[in-house]
Each structure stands twice: as C-alpha cells, then as structure tokens.
Amino acid sequence: MKTVLKNGNVFYQNKIQKLDVEIDGETISRIGKELDGDNVIDCTDLLVTPGFVDLHVHLREPGFEHKGTIKTETLSAKYGGYTHIVAMANTNPCMDDKETIEDFIQRVKKDSSIHTYTYSAITKDLKGQELVNFKENNAFDIVQGFSDDGKGVQSKEMMEKAMKEAKANKSIIVAHCEDEGELEKGACINLGRVSKENGLVGINNASEYNHALRDLQLSKEIGNRYHICHISTKETVAGLREYRKQGLPVSGEACPHHLILTDENIKNLNPNYKMNPPLRSKEDLDALIEGLKDGTVTCISTDHAPHSDEEKLKPIDQAPFGIIGNQHAFSLVYTYLVKKNLLDLETVLKCMTINPSQVIGLDHDMAVGKKANIAIIDLNEEYTITRDNIYSKAKNTPFLDTKCFGLVKYHILDGKIEKL
Ligand SMILES: [Zn+2]
Incomplete structure (x- = not known):
C-alpha cells in the first residue's frame, strides 16, 4: 500500500519545501507535488522531517x-x-x-x-x-x-x-x-x-x-x-x-x-x-x-x-x-x-x-529510495512538560513546567506509520 504525506513542510535537500512524500512499503518512493496514494495523510502546516x-x-x-x-x-x-x-x-x-x-x-x-x-x-x-x-x-x-x-x-x-x-x-x-x-x-x-x-x-x-x-x-x-x-x-x-x-x-x-x-x-x-x-x-x-x-x-x-x-x-x-x-x-x-x-x-x-x-555513517535521509524514517511535527501546538506527560521512566529534567511548541504527531519507522 502506498501512503502519501500530503502538502507538508518537508525538510528536503537542506530546505523546508511544500511537498508531498509517497511511502511504498518501507521506502520513500516519490517526493514531489500533487502526488496521490491509496492512503493520504494531510500534513498541511505540519513539519515533515527525517x-x-x-x-x-x-x-x-x-x-x-x-x-x-x-x-x-x-x-x-x-x-x-x-x-x-x-x-x-x-x-x-x-x-x-x-x-x-x-x-x-x-x-x-x-x-x-x-x-x-x-x-x-x-x-x-x-x-x-x-x-x-x-x-x-x-x-x-x-x-x-x-x-x-x-x-x-x-x-x-x-x-x-x-x-x-x-x-x-x-x-x-x-x-x-x-x-x-x-x-x-x-x-x-x-x-x-x-x-x-x-x-x-x-x-x-x-x-x-x-x-x-x-x-x-x-x-x-x-x-x-x-x-x-x-x-x-x-x-x-x-x-x-x-x-x-x-x-x-x-x-x-x-x-x-x-x-x-x-x-x-x-x-x-x-x-x-x-x-x-x-x-x-x-x-x-x-x-x-x-x-x-x-x-x-x-x-x-x-x-x-x-x-x-x-x-x-x-x-x-x-x-x-x-x-x-x-x-x-x-x-x-x-x-x-x-x-x-x-x-x-x-x-x-x-x-x-x-x-x-x-x-x-547511517544511511538515513529524506530521499527517494531511502527507508521511510520520518517525524511529523506540529510546530504551532503548544504544550507544557509535566511529570504526567513524560514517557521516560525518570522525571529528572530542569524543564518541568516549561512551555514548548512542536508536538510530534506521527512517527514513521521503516514505513510503519503511527499516530501519536
Ligand atoms: Zn558524557
């Protein structure tokens, strides 16, 4: 099955560009404009980065x-x-x-x-x-x-x-x-x-x-x-x-x-x-x-x-x-x-x-033919770091109660897409 990450702000070739990314199985199969797929994830206003x-x-x-x-x-x-x-x-x-x-x-x-x-x-x-x-x-x-x-x-x-x-x-x-x-x-x-x-x-x-x-x-x-x-x-x-x-x-x-x-x-x-x-x-x-x-x-x-x-x-x-x-x-x-x-x-x-x-020497990049290992992030979503939303077993950070922008919405590992 092919999935298209549609209309994202894609970090591609060292620049952030409005593009679509197609994932076929485990691999990035196309990067371009107006791509279609069996499954589409709307990435409008989201950062799509390796x-x-x-x-x-x-x-x-x-x-x-x-x-x-x-x-x-x-x-x-x-x-x-x-x-x-x-x-x-x-x-x-x-x-x-x-x-x-x-x-x-x-x-x-x-x-x-x-x-x-x-x-x-x-x-x-x-x-x-x-x-x-x-x-x-x-x-x-x-x-x-x-x-x-x-x-x-x-x-x-x-x-x-x-x-x-x-x-x-x-x-x-x-x-x-x-x-x-x-x-x-x-x-x-x-x-x-x-x-x-x-x-x-x-x-x-x-x-x-x-x-x-x-x-x-x-x-x-x-x-x-x-x-x-x-x-x-x-x-x-x-x-x-x-x-x-x-x-x-x-x-x-x-x-x-x-x-x-x-x-x-x-x-x-x-x-x-x-x-x-x-x-x-x-x-x-x-x-x-x-x-x-x-x-x-x-x-x-x-x-x-x-x-x-x-x-x-x-x-x-x-x-x-x-x-x-x-x-x-x-x-x-x-x-x-x-x-x-x-x-x-x-x-x-x-x-x-x-x-x-x-x-x-890792073979990892946003490029056609590479394994689809990608994070999709909402830069506009603000959240506060609290003990309750930390996934680590430990809570030892000086940034407790600190407000941040940039929440990870999707995590893609070798083409396996997970909504977080
Ligand atoms: Zn050290």
Missing part, C-alpha cells in the same frame, strides 16, 4: 533498570521524533565484550520502539586500563563506534592506542572529555559566581577542553574519525573549529540544555540542573550557538540520562549527574532557540538528522 538521530543516550539497561529501560527510554525517544539512537556503553555489565553486545541485541529486538544502536566501550569496564577487543566488537552492526562516556580516558597513551584501533577498524572514537586532574572532590556545578556563593565545589572549563584539545591533536596525527560529546565550553568550540578548518574528520555535538541554560539559571540548587559537563556561563553558551551556526558543531544530541526520583532527591553535591532529554529536545530547541531567532530551523534539523547520520 526522523531525529541521537548520538548520545543512556538507556540504563542492562543493570540500572530502576532508572530506565530500553522499553521506556526508546518510547520517550519516539515521542521526541527520534527514529535512530545510539546508546552509551556505561551499562552493567559494561558494553565492552561480545557477550554483552549479543545480549543487548536480543533486548533491543524485544523492547525497542525505534532503531537502537550502541557504542562499545573503549576500555574494559570504562576503567581506562585495558582496551576492549575493537575488531570483535566492531563486527556487530549494532555497534556504531567506541566511547567510554561517563568517564574520560585519562591516559594519553591509552587514547592514542584507542584511536589507532578505531582507525584500523574504520570506526570512530566518541569522547567524553574530562580531565580528572582538574577536578576537586565533590565538584558538582560550573565554577563561577553561583558555585562560589553557594559554597559548592566548581568544575572548571579546563576539565573539558584539556582532553578535547589533546585528542584533536592526537586524531590529527593518527588520522582517525573523532567526535566530541556534549561540548560545553567556548575553548572546546574554538579548538574544534581550528581542526575542522584543516579538513580533518573530527566533529562534535551540543546538548539542548547547554544551549538554553547557564549556571545562573540553576533554581534552588535543584539537582535536576546537575549534569556533566555542567551548565556553563553565558559566554560558553553563546560560543556553542556560534559554533552551530558556522558549522563547527554539527550535531545536537541529548545526553539523555535518566535517574530515579530517590537519586535526584539528594542534595546537589551528592545527587548523580544527568538529566533526561530525548522527548523534548526538539521542542525545547525550537521554542527557545529557533523562535527566538538564535538559530534557524534548517540548521537545527540538519544537526538532528543528516549530520549525526553522517558522523556514524
């Missing part, structure tokens, strides 16, 4: 199911318009060997509502001591790269070895940059006025950019693909800009919270404003937006990190780092950046669809 791609989520399964599961966290991603996500390896057991990856494949088959991939860890148990078997782990289609996210790889020698392995296996290093040498015990929010006035231990910018700059130089020497997770500092943006100018295969992502909030927005020291890297200064936020505009930072990822209420009820210096984000990422960015003329919609869509696909 499904979003999230290069950075923590599904918490296996091992931390009290925080979230593959079932709950992919469901929340679906409601956020995502069709493809890549999970981080900091599970328990750690996603560092063949057996754990094989087990994950079975879990995903059973419970995932979207295309779900994973990174392999870089080092065994994220301990930074011993490399995983890159060749063996990379042989799985579900493995999209290598990351010790949650922890930085402290040793330069270890990172160098990892990059060489990534290159030999035609894969990518996805780096959580955090120099523990810069961290003081109990550090929980950005180092600045807010940390000082509240007697909290601050996290400086160098804890991120030390390793980002170290790795950019290393990857230039080695020639491997390298991607920086959740960039939060102006220095990391500046470094990435310099290396990208040299045409190197390096990239980076920004998260919605780092683009919308600063440490000055932290209310009542609520732990839902605590994530790693932390909310930074206005200067850092501005540099990130500039980086997205000039093509230095090419991806918007969520770092979706569910935690239970009990964990997040602890004081800010004791609660775990991380917030949820995949259900509302697009709405928040659309409402607080696009509608405020800080970024244009096309840039945001590129950074959430085509660009992250390119980073990991």
Whole structure:
C-alpha cells in the first residue's frame, strides 16, 4: 500500500519545501507535488522531517533498570521524533565484550520502539586500563563506534592506542572529555559566581577542553574519525573549529540544555540542573550557538540520562549527574532557540538528522529510495512538560513546567506509520 504525506513542510535537500512524500512499503518512493496514494495523510502546516538521530543516550539497561529501560527510554525517544539512537556503553555489565553486545541485541529486538544502536566501550569496564577487543566488537552492526562516556580516558597513551584501533577498524572514537586532574572532590556545578556563593565545589572549563584539545591533536596525527560529546565550553568550540578548518574528520555535538541554560539559571540548587559537563556561563553558551551556526558543531544530541526520583532527591553535591532529554529536545530547541531567532530551523534539523547520520555513517535521509524514517511535527501546538506527560521512566529534567511548541504527531519507522 502506498501512503502519501500530503502538502507538508518537508525538510528536503537542506530546505523546508511544500511537498508531498509517497511511502511504498518501507521506502520513500516519490517526493514531489500533487502526488496521490491509496492512503493520504494531510500534513498541511505540519513539519515533515527525517526522523531525529541521537548520538548520545543512556538507556540504563542492562543493570540500572530502576532508572530506565530500553522499553521506556526508546518510547520517550519516539515521542521526541527520534527514529535512530545510539546508546552509551556505561551499562552493567559494561558494553565492552561480545557477550554483552549479543545480549543487548536480543533486548533491543524485544523492547525497542525505534532503531537502537550502541557504542562499545573503549576500555574494559570504562576503567581506562585495558582496551576492549575493537575488531570483535566492531563486527556487530549494532555497534556504531567506541566511547567510554561517563568517564574520560585519562591516559594519553591509552587514547592514542584507542584511536589507532578505531582507525584500523574504520570506526570512530566518541569522547567524553574530562580531565580528572582538574577536578576537586565533590565538584558538582560550573565554577563561577553561583558555585562560589553557594559554597559548592566548581568544575572548571579546563576539565573539558584539556582532553578535547589533546585528542584533536592526537586524531590529527593518527588520522582517525573523532567526535566530541556534549561540548560545553567556548575553548572546546574554538579548538574544534581550528581542526575542522584543516579538513580533518573530527566533529562534535551540543546538548539542548547547554544551549538554553547557564549556571545562573540553576533554581534552588535543584539537582535536576546537575549534569556533566555542567551548565556553563553565558559566554560558553553563546560560543556553542556560534559554533552551530558556522558549522563547527554539527550535531545536537541529548545526553539523555535518566535517574530515579530517590537519586535526584539528594542534595546537589551528592545527587548523580544527568538529566533526561530525548522527548523534548526538539521542542525545547525550537521554542527557545529557533523562535527566538538564535538559530534557524534548517540548521537545527540538519544537526538532528543528516549530520549525526553522517558522523556514524547511517544511511538515513529524506530521499527517494531511502527507508521511510520520518517525524511529523506540529510546530504551532503548544504544550507544557509535566511529570504526567513524560514517557521516560525518570522525571529528572530542569524543564518541568516549561512551555514548548512542536508536538510530534506521527512517527514513521521503516514505513510503519503511527499516530501519536
Ligand atoms: Zn558524557
């Protein structure tokens, strides 16, 4: 059966255009004007975009199911318009060997509502001591790269070895940059006025950019693909800009919270404003937006990190780092950046669809012959984020009670259309 998405504002070839999209079975069969089909969905005034791609989520399964599961966290991603996500390896057991990856494949088959991939860890148990078997782990289609996210790889020698392995296996290093040498015990929010006035231990910018700059130089020497997770500092943006100018295969992502909030927005020291890297200064936020505009930072990822209420009820210096984000990422960015003329919609869509696909080599786009993985979004519909309408198992977000525009109305996965 053929279905036509009729008269939508279609994000096609980097532009939003009034077009019809025909889906035949699992595939996009035609894109054009005045198409007819057996089944027509009226998309007048709706945005029709390739499904979003999230290069950075923590599904918490296996091992931390009290925080979230593959079932709950992919469901929340679906409601956020995502069709493809890549999970981080900091599970328990750690996603560092063949057996754990094989087990994950079975879990995903059973419970995932979207295309779900994973990174392999870089080092065994994220301990930074011993490399995983890159060749063996990379042989799985579900493995999209290598990351010790949650922890930085402290040793330069270890990172160098990892990059060489990534290159030999035609894969990518996805780096959580955090120099523990810069961290003081109990550090929980950005180092600045807010940390000082509240007697909290601050996290400086160098804890991120030390390793980002170290790795950019290393990857230039080695020639491997390298991607920086959740960039939060102006220095990391500046470094990435310099290396990208040299045409190197390096990239980076920004998260919605780092683009919308600063440490000055932290209310009542609520732990839902605590994530790693932390909310930074206005200067850092501005540099990130500039980086997205000039093509230095090419991806918007969520770092979706569910935690239970009990964990997040602890004081800010004791609660775990991380917030949820995949259900509302697009709405928040659309409402607080696009509608405020800080970024244009096309840039945001590129950074959430085509660009992250390119980073990991996913064959995903709005184009004839591609699998129909599409989100249809009403940009005019306003809603409020509340505990009741969050699909994640966790509710840890600083955006509770925040109003947003941009509700996902249909989710299409390999041609299977679901009205949400
Ligand atoms: Zn991280």
